[in-house]
Amino acid sequence: MTFKRVAAASVAALMVGSPVMADLVFPSLSYRTGPFAAGGIPYADGFADYMTLLNERDGGIGGVAVQVPECETAYNTEKGVECYESTKGMGALAYNPLSTGITYQLIPKATADDIPLYTPGYGRTSAANGNVFSHVFNFPANYWNGASAAINHVLDLNNGDLKGKKIVLLHFNGAYGKEPIPTLTKLGEKHGYDLTTIPIDYPGQEQKAQWLQIRREKPDYVLFWGWGVMNQVAIQEAANIRYPMDQFIGVWWSGAEHDVKPAGEKATGYKAMTFHGVGSDYPVFGDLQKYVVDAGKAAGDGSNVGTVIYNRGVYAAMMLAEAAKKAQEIHGVADITSAQMRDGLEQLEITNARMAELGMEGFGPEFKVSCANHGGPGAIAIQQWDGAAGKWSLISDFGASDMDVIQPLIDADSAAYAAENNIEPQCN
Amino acid sequence: MFYREAGDFKTSYRDDNQTFPIRLDRAGYWIALFVAFCVIPFFVNDYWVNSIFAPFFIYAIAALGLNILTGYAGQVSLGTGGFMAVGAYACYKLMVAFPEINIVFHVLIAGGITAAVGVAFGLPSLRIKGFYLAVATLAAQFFLVWLFNKVAWFYNYSASGQINAPERTVFGVIVTGPNTEAWAKYMICLVFLVGVAWVARNLTRGMTGRKWMGIRDMDIAAEIIGVNPLMAKMSAFAVSSFFVGIAGALFFAVYLGAAEAGESFGITKSFLVLFMVIIGGLGSIFGSFAGAAFMVLMPVVLKNLLVGTMGWPTEIAAELEFIIVGGLIVIFLILEPHGLAQLWRLTKEKLRLWPFPH
Numbered sequence: 086m087t088f089k090r091v092a093a094a095s096v097a098a099l100m101v102g103s104p105v106m107a108d109l110v111f112p113s114l115s116y117r118t119g120p121f122a123a124g125g126i127p128y129a130d131g132f133a134d135y136m137t138l139l140n141e142r143d144g145g146i147g148g149v150a151v152q153v154p155e156c157e158t159a160y161n162t163e164k165g166v167e168c169y170e171s172t173k174g175m176g177a178l179a180y181n182p183l184s185t186g187i188t189y190q191l192i193p194k195a196t197a198d199d200i201p202l203y204t205p206g207y208g209r210t211s212a213a214n215g216n217v218f219s220h221v222f223n224f225p226a227n228y229w230n231g232a233s234a235a236i237n238h239v240l241d242l243n244n245g246d247l248k249g250k251k252i253v254l255l256h257f258n259g260a261y262g263k264e265p266i267p268t269l270t271k272l273g274e275k276h277g278y279d280l281t282t283i284p285i286d287y288p289g290q291e292q293k294a295q296w297l298q299i300r301r302e303k304p305d306y307v308l309f310w311g312w313g314v315m316n317q318v319a320i321q322e323a324a325n326i327r328y329p330m331d332q333f334i335g336v337w338w339s340g341a342e343h344d345v346k347p348a349g350e351k352a353t354g355y356k357a358m359t360f361h362g363v364g365s366d367y368p369v370f371g372d373l374q375k376y377v378v379d380a381g382k383a384a385g386d387g388s389n390v391g392t393v394i395y396n397r398g399v400y401a402a403m404m405l406a407e408a409a410k411k412a413q414e415i416h417g418v419a420d421i422t423s424a425q426m427r428d429g430l431e432q433l434e435i436t437n438a439r440m441a442e443l444g445m446e447g448f449g450p451e452f453k454v455s456c457a458n459h460g461g462p463g464a465i466a467i468q469q470w471d472g473a474a475g476k477w478s479l480i481s482d483f484g485a486s487d488m489d490v491i492q493p494l495i496d497a498d499s500a501a502y503a504a505e506n507n508i509e510p511q512c513n
Numbered sequence: 514m515f516y517r518e519a520g521d522f523k524t525s526y527r528d529d530n531q532t533f534p535i536r537l538d539r540a541g542y543w544i545a546l547f548v549a550f551c552v553i554p555f556f557v558n559d560y561w562v563n564s565i566f567a568p569f570f571i572y573a574i575a576a577l578g579l580n581i582l583t584g585y586a587g588q589v590s591l592g593t594g595g596f597m598a599v600g601a602y603a604c605y606k607l608m609v610a611f612p613e614i615n616i617v618f619h620v621l622i623a624g625g626i627t628a629a630v631g632v633a634f635g636l637p638s639l640r641i642k643g644f645y646l647a648v649a650t651l652a653a654q655f656f657l658v659w660l661f662n663k664v665a666w667f668y669n670y671s672a673s674g675q676i677n678a679p680e681r682t683v684f685g686v687i688v689t690g691p692n693t694e695a696w697a698k699y700m701i702c703l704v705f706l707v708g709v710a711w712v713a714r715n716l717t718r719g720m721t722g723r724k725w726m727g728i729r730d731m732d733i734a735a736e737i738i739g740v741n742p743l744m745a746k747m748s749a750f751a752v753s754s755f756f757v758g759i760a761g762a763l764f765f766a767v768y769l770g771a772a773e774a775g776e777s778f779g780i781t782k783s784f785l786v787l788f789m790v791i792i793g794g795l796g797s798i799f800g801s802f803a804g805a806a807f808m809v810l811m812p813v814v815l816k817n818l819l820v821g822t823m824g825w826p827t828e829i830a831a832e833l834e835f836i837i838v839g840g841l842i843v844i845f846l847i848l849e850p851h852g853l854a855q856l857w858r859l860t861k862e863k864l865r866l867w868p869f870p871h
Contacts, residue, residue: 117827118828118832159831162776162777163568171817189675192771194770195676197691237774258662258775260773263673264672279667284662421862450705506690507680
């Protein structure tokens with residue numbers, strides 16, 4: 086009897102779908118467990134908190150409340166697919182899975198379901214070509230912008246000459262970590278440096294072998310594409326072998342407070358790229374504190390406000406909210422559909438005046454998305470860690486990347502995808 | 514009362530040796546097949562297929578494959594994930610190279626390629642046994658994943674090392690790619706599963722299966738009565754890898770649509786399938802199904818119950834899932850070390866006597 090009851094309960098539990106709601110639904114495929122949770126938690130918190138702020142302060146977007154149902158993926162693609170399928174029926178407007186692997190899964194599925202994917206600073210780089218990837222948006226910057234920006238920074242340090250320099254790319258051995266390799270290889274041909282790639286397998290808690298190789302090869306610079314627990318380990322190992330920190334440059338996913346703090350003051354000088362501002366000196370964070378954290382409505386414990394990854398979650402949520410607003414304007418309805426959301430994303434324009442209104446003046450660049458360009462300006466700055474003060478500071482301006490090298494790569498990769506999947510260009 | 518063989522007379526050896534000797538079992542089997550083929554396809558939606566049926570069917574195929582090797586032939590393998598990767602990458606290369614050929618053949622050929630690879634990695638089993646063989650197959654797991662990460666030819670030089678399944682059809686019905694209808698995805702997995710299970714059942718109750726079991730129970734004795742250990746072990750590796758390869762091909766092409774070696778076919782996959790086989794029951798066809806169902810459905814049910822129905826925070830639910838599933842595994846193994854299949858067997862024994870046990 087009891088078994089029957091349990092079975093009935095489980096079947097009932099399986100059948101429970103969520104009813105269709107008249108809210109704007111932005112599912113958050115988050116990961117608060119697993120080896121990458123260190124980055125997943127603040128991002129999901131920032132994303133959810135900004136949407137809560139809109140509900141609390143402005144009464145939603147255009148008068149319609151926002152919902153952020155969460156689904157735990159643990160950075161696992163199978164769970165990601167399950168999460169996508171279980172949340173899309175709620176009327177999902179856009180997905181932001183914070184995982185390049187899951188993004189690759191969802192690109193064809195979401196396109197077929199007419200739901201846009203927003204993957205700021207991650208995902209498939211060539212999705213910047215909106216002509217092929219109609220439903221994928223990765224503005225304001227992508228991995229290839231990052232790779233190029235890192236090389237530009239190194240060029241600056243060496244008066245524009247990298248001939249014979251040795252550069253190591255230390256990367257996560259997965260879709261995310263492999264993305265920059267083609268660009269770095271091409272740039273190597275252009276600037277004459279030697280590129281060595283050293284992969285770190287998931288989850289990357291053990292990197293002795295990689296750092297032994299770095300110690301042996303004595304590269305001039307180490308570029309780092311890591312995530313989660315991998316970051317802390319790498320920075321600690323770099324400190325252990327006394328690798329000069331100012332020659333160790335991480336991508337934006339490897340440059341948060343929790344990545345450098347475990348190594349203590351030895352991490353001072355470590356550099357990371359970023360596509361948005363650092364710190365909490367923006368009015369929006371005051372609002373977040375007041376309306377969300379102090380009101381006890383924060384997704385997390387509120388301790389992450391103003392940290393790098395939290396800020397990025399806020400930034401991503403802001404873009405989606407602005408795009409939703411744009412979609413409401415274009416179509417003249419408050420309760421938009423995912424297809425209208427896609428139009429909103431495609432015609433999104435972020436101006437400095439608008440950023441100031443949002444309390445984020447100078448936090449990110451001005452740009453305009455178009456049908457053909459879903460990639461944004463790709464402006465990237467370098468930030469450096471100060472272990473004594475315990476904070477990041479920008480040491481360069483937001484500079485452009487080498488589009489002469491990147492654009493042909495984007496065109497080639499997206500053309501290959503279009504040919505494999507018989508995609509007609511969507512813009513004329 | 515209803516479930517017994519009394520009155521169910523057999524007049525030939527053939528009848529006596531059939532898979533389901535009891536009438537009620539036979540009826541249940543045909544009803545299950547009827548429901549699976551003729552009822553469910555009309556009701557499934559994307560969620561049910563992508564979250565429940567497709568992973569269940571595909572893992573059941575993989576578990577059947579591993580059960581032949583580990584459960585029937587007694588050769589421990591930790592290389593299942595690697596062999597699934599061989600199936601997936603072989604299927605990808607074939608799909609891209611020969612787009613005009615029916616995907617079913619690609620999946621079968623991918624299975625064949627995996628069988629060849631499996632035999633090659635099975636060769637050490639002639640000299641080593643038990644834990645040592647497990648370590649040798651573990652080497653296969655790591656080598657294969659490394660190979661598919663390292664050699665760009667396998668993923669057609671794509672920027673991220675991901676492979677994506679292009680759209681392919683069977684008799685004009687799309688079965689891979691994003692535009693697949695839920696029922697088509699369901700049907701192709703089901704057809705492969707039923708085919709594989711049918712082959713597995715008939716192999717294991719025939720001479721081949723008896724040879725495998727002889728080798729498993731005592732290899733020297735088996736050799737003395739005339740079983741060729743080379744042929745028996747190699748055939749076990751070949752058949753097992755063939756099934757695992759099919760599972761890998763379907764896993765990539767039909768279920769996920771995109772995959773990368775390290776993430777999708779890592780060591781955790783090997784352990785997952787091994788757990789399915791152990792929990793379901795070593796040396797049992799039904800056990801492969803039960804184990805796969807348990808490992809696929811349990812997390813989904815728990816998630817829906819804890820997050821969907823009770824509204825718990827996702828991370829607590831996710832951690833609790835680990836604790837509950839892990840705890841259930843331990844409880845099962847203590848209470849019934851021979852797995853769910855033995856539990857089922859005992860239930861049936863009891864049912865035969867019910868309602869008059871003595």
